[in-house]
Amino acid sequence: MRIVPRFFVAALLGGISLSMAVGLLAASAWLISMASTQPPILTLQVAVVSVRFFGLGRGVFRYAERIYGHDAILRAATALQIRIYGALLRREPMSSQAMRQGKLLQQLTADIELVQDRWIRIFIPGISAAIAAWAGVGVIFWLAPDISFIVLAIYLITAILIVLLSAGVSKQHSREIFENESALADLISDTTRGHLEAKIYGYQDALRASLGSGEAAIIRGEKRLISNAGGSASILQSGMYGAILVSFLMALPKLENGLAGINLAVVTLLPLAIFDGLAVLIAPLANYGKIVTAQKSIDDVIKSATATKAYATLEPGTVMLKAVSARGVWKSKSLSHNPVSLNIRAGESLLLQGESGIGKSSLALAISGLINYEGSIRINGIEVRDIRNENLRNAMTVSLQEDHLFASSIFENMKLANPDASDGDIAAALKAVELDELINSIPEKMDTHIGAFGKNFSGGELQRMRLARVFLRKTPLYILDEPLEHLDKQLAERIFQRLQKHMAGATVIVISHEKIAGIENRLLVTPAI
Amino acid sequence: MKFLDPRLFRISRSSRGLILIAVLSAILITVATIAQAFLLAELITGAFQRELKFSALQNTLNFLILVFAVRVILTYVGEQFTNQISHRIRVDLRRALFNKILTNGAELNVRFGPGRISLISTKAIANLEPYFTRFVPQIFIAASVPLFVGATITYLDLTSGLIVLFTVPLIPLFGVLIGKYTSEAMRKRWRTLGILSGYVLDLLSGLTTLKLFGRDQAQGKQVEEVGNRYRVETMRVLKISFLTSLALEIIATLSVALIAVAIGLRLVDGEIELWRGLVILILAPEVYWPIRNLSAQFHASADGMQSAKDIFEIIDFATPKHVGTTKLNKIERISWSKLLINYPNRDQLWLPDGEFEIGKLNLITGPSGAGKTTLVNVLMGLLQSDIGAIQITDSKGVHDYDAIDINSWLENISWVPQDPHFPSGSIQQFIQLSSPKATNSEINEVLQRVGLQGISLNQPVNLSVGQKRRLAIARALLHPHEVLIMDEPSAALDPESEALIIELLRAQVVAGKLVIVISHRAELKSKADKVFSVEKVLS
Incomplete structure (x- = not known):
C-alpha cells in the first residue's frame, strides 16, 4: 500500500484534535489557578471561552480525522486490490489444487485488511501524536524553556523505547504467533473436510494432538511476546509520570524568580496531555510483525507477475495447430509426461488420452497461452507465446474441469462466455445440455443464484453449465478437458452429439480418459520416466 | 446492552480468572486515581498558594511517587495477566470447536457450510482478543471508577457532585438511544459489506476462467467499481458510528467544562478553596471517560458478542444423539425403505427402497445430481433421513439402524470418498495415521496392488489426482473392515487403472465383505452383480 497525501491530511486533522486536548488542559488549569487569586471576573472570560472552544x-477535529482517514485508507485499499488483480492477470494461473482450496486467496484478502493497519492505526495517529507533543512542549517552552527541553527529551526516549520494544523485539514473536495461528486455522478447515475419514480411520487423536502442539507453540510465543513487549504501556506511564514529577521539581525553585504561580499547575499537568497521544499506538505496534509479514506476501504476489512484450497478430479464420516436443510447464510443479508432438489440420478433431494426473490439462493451458511451455506450439505457424492475447481468446474456446462458476446468477455466468449472446441464445445453450427443464422448474429460473462455489447445484449440473458456455461461443478452435466427466453415459452421448454439431468445421481437441464416439484421431500421452 | 456471555464461563474456567483480575485491578485503579488527584492538588496548592519549600513538600512528593509506581506495576501485571488469560480462553474455545467438528462435522457442514465453519474458527476467535484484553477490563473500570470518583467529588463539593449526578446518565442514555436508532441501518450495511467483500474473492478465484473467455480486462474495471461501492458503504457505517462517539465525547467534554467553570466562578468569590477545585478538576474527567470509552468501544463489544454467539452456535448446535447400543458382529446385509432427504436450498429427495448384501459387487448408479452420494451418506449415518428406516443384518439377526451403536457401525466401514482428505506429511505418515501398525512391507504390498508400485514412502502426499485416489483406496484396503464403500473410485482414472480397481473390488467381494460402489462408468456397471439405480424423484 502506497503512501498518499490524504494520509498526511488525516494526520494533520488528528494532530489538531490532540493539540486541542493539550489546550483544554492548559486553559482549565490556568483558569482555576487564576480564579483562586480572586481577580476581576472579566480576566477569566478568555479562559472560560477557550475551555469550551x-x-x-477536540471532538470535532477527531471526527474529521477519523472520517477523512478511513476514506483515504479505503481508497488506498481499492488501489491495492486493483494492482493485485492486475498482477494476478499477468501471472500464470494457480494450479487447480491451490485453486480448489482457495486458501491462498483468502490469505490474500486477509493480508490486504492487515496492511491497512500500518497507515490507519500506526502512521496517522503517530504523526498526530507528534504534532500534539510539539504543541504541548511549545506551551511549556513559552512559560519555562528549560523544563520544555527535559519534557521533550523524556517524550522522545519513551516513544523510541516503545517503538523499539513493540516493533523491534516483538516483531519476530508476533510473526511466529501469526504463522502458528494460520497453521491452526488450516488444520481446522482441513478437519472440517476430513472429519469423517478421521473418525472412520481412527486418527482423531492424532489431529487433536496436532491442534494441541500448535496451541502450545502459540502460548509459548505469546508469553515471550508479553514479557518482551508487554511493558510498552508501563513504559508510557513511567515516562508520563516522570515528566510530571520533573516538571514540578524544576518549576518549584522558579516560583521565586520568573515563573508565575498561576502557571505551576499548567506546567505540571501538561505532560498528561502530551503523552496521551502515544497510548493508541501500543496495541497496533505490537502487531507490527504481522503487518510486515502481510505486506511481504502482497509484495511477492505483485512482484511475481511477468512483464508484457510485443505480440504478433493472428488473422481470423480457420485454425491449424502444430506442436513439436511440447509440454506445459508450471513454475511450481515438476513435469510428468513425455513431450508431445501433434499436427492437427483445420477442421480436424483429436482425442488426447493418457493416465490421470499426467499433465494433459497443463498441455491444454499451454495451448491456450496461459502457462509457459517447452518445445514449440504453433497456431497457423505462429508460436502461441507470441500471439496477442485478444486474438488467442477470439480464436479458441477452452473448457476446463475447474472452470469457475461465479457466485452470481446462471444468466450472468452464461453471459460471461459471450457478452453478445441474446436471451434466446442462452436458453438454447441450456437446452442443449438439458438443463432447461430443471431451470424452468425453479422459481427464479435463469436468475437463480448459483451460490458460492456452486453450492446450490450438484457436480453434474455444474459441469453441464460449463458446457452450456461452450455452446455460446463460435470459434475456430475448441479445447475441451474431460467435458463429459460427472455425467451419465446416455446424457453424455446426447450432449456430445449436439456439441459436435455446434463445433462443425472447427478444429477440436478433446481431453478424456475414455473413448469418445466420433473422434477417430487419438494421441496417447505417456508418463515421463 | 449485554456485555458478557455467561456461556463463556461454562466452556472456559480461565474466563473466571479474567473477571477476578479485572475486578481487582479496577478497584486498585480507582483508589490510585483518587489518591493521585489529592496528592497532585496538594503539591500544586502547597507550592503556589502556601509558598511551601521543597522540604515541606517532600512527604507528599514521596506518596505521589509511590502511587505512580503502583499504577505502573498495575498496568504491567494487568496486561500480562489479561493477555495470557485471553489466550487461554481462546485455546479452550478453539478446542471445543475442534472437538465438535470431529464428532459432528457432517451435520455442521450441512447446516453451516465448511466456509462458515472455518471463518468462525479463525476470525471469530481472533475477534475475541480485543474483546477480552481491552473491553472486558474496561467494563469493570467503567463500573467502579466513576462511582467512587463521583462520590469523592460530591463529598468535596456538593454543587459539582450534583452536576456529575445529572450529566453522567446522559452518556449511556444517548449511547443507547443513538445505538437503537442506528442499529437496524448498521446491520443492513454490514450485510452489504459482507457480500461486497465476498465478490472480490470470487472474482479472483475465477481468474483463469475469465482469462480463457477474454473477459479479464472487463472484469478488472469491476474491481475498482466494487472497491468504490465498498468504500462508500463502509463510510456510511463509519459515519454513524463516529458520529455516535462524537456526540458522547461532546457530552463528556461539556460536562467537565461546566464543572470547571462553576468551580472557577466560585473560586473568584472565595466560596471554595483552590485545592478542592484542583482535586475536582483533575478527577472530573475520570467520571466521564471510562463510560464514554465503554460506549465508544460498543463495536468492539458487539464484535466480541457476535463472535461469541457464532462460536456457541456451532459448539451448542444440537445434533441428533444416536442412542443405540447394539454392537454389530459380522455384517451381512443393509436395507432401507422410504428415505426422504430435505435439502436446505432445494427440494426434497425421495430415495427408492433397496438393499445390498455380501457376496455381490453392489453398484449405485444414476444420472448426475440424482442423489447417489446422498444415499451413501445416509447409509453411513452422515446425513439424517427425515422419515424412513434403515436396517442392518449381522450374524445375529436384523437390527434397526436406531438401535445399533453407531461407532461399532463406523468402525466396520472403510470408505473412499469422492474427494479424499490428505493431512500433510509423507505417504508413510498418511497410511500410518489410519493403520499405525502397518509395516513398510505391508504398505508397499498394498501400494503395488493399487498400481502405485515404485513410489517412495517418504514422498510427500502432493500427488496427482489419480495417484491420490489410488492412495486413498490403498488406505481403505489396509484398514480392517467389514464394509467397503467407494465413491466414484475410477473417476479420472484411465481404463487400465480402472480394470485394476475392479479386480481389487472383486477380491473384496470374494473375501466376504459388503462392497458398495458409486459410479456411472459403463465398465463398472457391466461388472457389477447388483445395480441400484437412483433416479431423480423430486417432489
Missing part, C-alpha cells in the same frame, strides 16, 4: 474542537 478547545473542548468542542
